[in-house]
Amino acid sequence: MFVAPAIAQPPAPLAPPSAPAAARGAAEARGLPAGAGAAASGFRPCAAAVVTGGFFAVVEARRRHRRQRRLHDVAAAGRGACARCAAGATVVAEPAEDSPSQDEVDLPPALRGGSLWSEFGVHPPLGSSALQLRRFPDRGLGWVATRDIEEGEALLAVPLKDILCAPMGPDSEAELAAALLQVLGEGPRFDGSPGKEPVDEIWSKYTGAAFPSAPAGAALTWNEADIEALEFPSVVGQLKAYRAHLLQSAEQVAAFTGAPLDRCTWAVNAVVTRSFGEDHLGRVLAPFADLFNDRPMAPAIWAAKRAMNPEYPVTAWTFAETDGEDGQKWFLMRSMAPVAVGQEVAICYGEGSHAEVHVFSSPAELVEAVANLSGRTHSMEPRLELLTNATNAAAPLAVRPGGLGASAHLLSCMEVALVDDVDLPSVREVWSIGAGHAVLQPGVPEDRRAALRKEVLELASQVVTQRLSELTPASADEDEIRDTEAKLAAGAESEDGEERLRRRHLAARFRLGAKGVLSQFLRRAAEDEPTF
Ligand SMILES: C[S@@+](CC[C@H](N)C(=O)[O-])C[C@H]1O[C@@H](n2cnc3c(N)ncnc32)[C@H](O)[C@@H]1O
Numbered sequence: 001m002f003v004a005p006a007i008a009q010p011p012a013p014l015a016p017p018s019a020p021a022a023a024r025g026a027a028e029a030r031g032l033p034a035g036a037g038a039a040a041s042g043f044r045p046c047a048a049a050v051v052t053g054g055f056f057a058v059v060e061a062r063r064r065h066r067r068q069r070r071l072h073d074v075a076a077a078g079r080g081a082c083a084r085c086a087a088g089a090t091v092v093a094e095p096a097e098d099s100p101s102q103d104e105v106d107l108p109p110a111l112r113g114g115s116l117w118s119e120f121g122v123h124p125p126l127g128s129s130a131l132q133l134r135r136f137p138d139r140g141l142g143w144v145a146t147r148d149i150e151e152g153e154a155l156l157a158v159p160l161k162d163i164l165c166a167p168m169g170p171d172s173e174a175e176l177a178a179a180l181l182q183v184l185g186e187g188p189r190f191d192g193s194p195g196k197e198p199v200d201e202i203w204s205k206y207t208g209a210a211f212p213s214a215p216a217g218a219a220l221t222w223n224e225a226d227i228e229a230l231e232f233p234s235v236v237g238q239l240k241a242y243r244a245h246l247l248q249s250a251e252q253v254a255a256f257t258g259a260p261l262d263r264c265t266w267a268v269n270a271v272v273t274r275s276f277g278e279d280h281l282g283r284v285l286a287p288f289a290d291l292f293n294d295r296p297m298a299p300a301i302w303a304a305k306r307a308m309n310p311e312y313p314v315t316a317w318t319f320a321e322t323d324g325e326d327g328q329k330w331f332l333m334r335s336m337a338p339v340a341v342g343q344e345v346a347i348c349y350g351e352g353s354h355a356e357v358h359v360f361s362s363p364a365e366l367v368e369a370v371a372n373l374s375g376r377t378h379s380m381e382p383r384l385e386l387l388t389n390a391t392n393a394a395a396p397l398a399v400r401p402g403g404l405g406a407s408a409h410l411l412s413c414m415e416v417a418l419v420d421d422v423d424l425p426s427v428r429e430v431w432s433i434g435a436g437h438a439v440l441q442p443g444v445p446e447d448r449r450a451a452l453r454k455e456v457l458e459l460a461s462q463v464v465t466q467r468l469s470e471l472t473p474a475s476a477d478e479d480e481i482r483d484t485e486a487k488l489a490a491g492a493e494s495e496d497g498e499e500r501l502r503r504r505h506l507a508a509r510f511r512l513g514a515k516g517v518l519s520q521f522l523r524r525a526a527e528d529e530p531t532f
Pocket of ligand 1: 053
């Protein structure tokens with residue numbers, strides 16, 4: 001399986017922000033930046049969690065004094081990409097069933113044992129946590145459960161003084177990247193005094209050990225040809241736009257910090273691939289919390305869990321305060337699902353990280369296609385109005401994995417485009433379990449409903465078949481995966497060559513996964529009694 005490059009939408013997930021505790025020490029004192037980029041399409045941001053009980057009984061109060069300074073020089077020029085979702089701009093795959101190395105020796109020396117963890121004051125001490133850092137063949141570092149973990153269980157908490165954050169907004173990637181360079185001694189002082197900010201040794205050790213020089217999945221690491229290899233026009237278009245935005249961010253960071261452009265690109269890349277969007281904090285870089293890999297969760301699964309448990313969180317991460325006298329503030333990670341001992345503890349990066357394949361780029365494109373394919377001559381104007389004014393008008397017109405119900409938004413919109421004038425006033429919003437959000441539905445009588453749904457599925461199948469015919473066959477992707485795996489196993493002659501192979505491999509897995517989602521849709525739609 002795969003995950004579509006999630007260009008634009010974590011519910012409030014990975015997205016980023018300001019200077020480290022440093023920057024943040026002051027942020028904490030002055031009141032944290034208001035979370036601006038909170039809820040996306042139907043999701044609500046987390047409320048701050050208040051952590052009760054003994055989990056944070058021992059608090060190491062290491063205080064550093066630095067002041068936050070906004071990156072004033074970063075222009076707020078109009079941007080094509082969504083500011084909430086920097087970390088969404090990565091191409092990642094659903095964790096493969098591969099086993100991590102069993103040995104700490106495969107970890108960077110600075111990450112072995114728990115010394116850096118305790119230097120940062122992460123809680124609880126690594127030895128009493130349920131986590132063990134390991135290296136995975138296809139996705140770098142990640143956490144493994146040392147014992148069974150329950151859904152909702154606290155995994156680790158980073159003191160707020162040790163995170164970097166920037167207010168959410170169009171420049172949050174640039175601001176956070178600049179703050180990262182500042183704590184590494186490569187940018188101006190946070191307090192505005194002359195000279196460079198002194199190196200924060202702990203952050204320097206951590207980034208040196210944990211941050212890859214060029215993250216394989218990041219939009220910024222990919223050149224135009226790499227991106228075009230993803231084949232799907234909507235994905236290619238979004239990634240190109242986001243890459244352009246990030247390149248501009250790197251230039252802004254260079255102008256502000258005076259650091260070389262390649263360092264600024266590295267910092268923006270780090271932000272894009274490792275930061276979190278949090279309602280109270282903005283865009284956040286949090287040591288050790290950024291080592292969880294992605295396991296996508298479809299909106300419908302999230303909605304079902306939320307229906308059963310109103311406390312089920314939007315994201316695995318949240319701002320938390322310890323109750324009691326010390327009133328410590330934390331960046332807290334919780335498990336979104338039960339994990340058995342020995343299994344990887346992964347998190348869902350956000351709403352946009354589930355696999356889905358966009359079929360239409362807009363409601364206007366959808367109604368035009370429906371009119372052409374069905375031969376309907378009724379005016380599409382009132383239908384377009386309904387589609388564009390619906391609560392979830394921004395939801396992607398996409399085929400999603402997980403049965404036809406998961407694609408209910410796409411299919412219902414097509415139904416609205418098809419429905420006769422007489423039934424138009426009956427269109428209303430209904431909750432779709434499969435989609436995980438409300439969709440439009442014409443209130444046609446049951447005897448006509450079956451015929452309408454049959455026609456919708458036939459038309460949708462025609463469109464999907466057409467989309468598939470414009471793509472290379474899946475067998476070519478399988479060949480590419482085999483070829484790149486063999487070459488990687490044999491060892492590339494250079495680091496650059498290895499990175500290129502990894503990008504080719506990831507692109508092929510992405511294409512294969514997306515085509516699989518479309519093919520599965522066609523199979524389901526051709527079943528005798530398809531339902532959605
Ligand atoms: C926040 S970091 C997670 C820690 C990372 N594995 C590391 O070694 O630092 C996010 C990066 O991990 C990799 N990653 C995360 N989840 C993945 C997945 N399901 N499949 C492949 N790579 C993944 C991608 O390179 C992504 O940009």
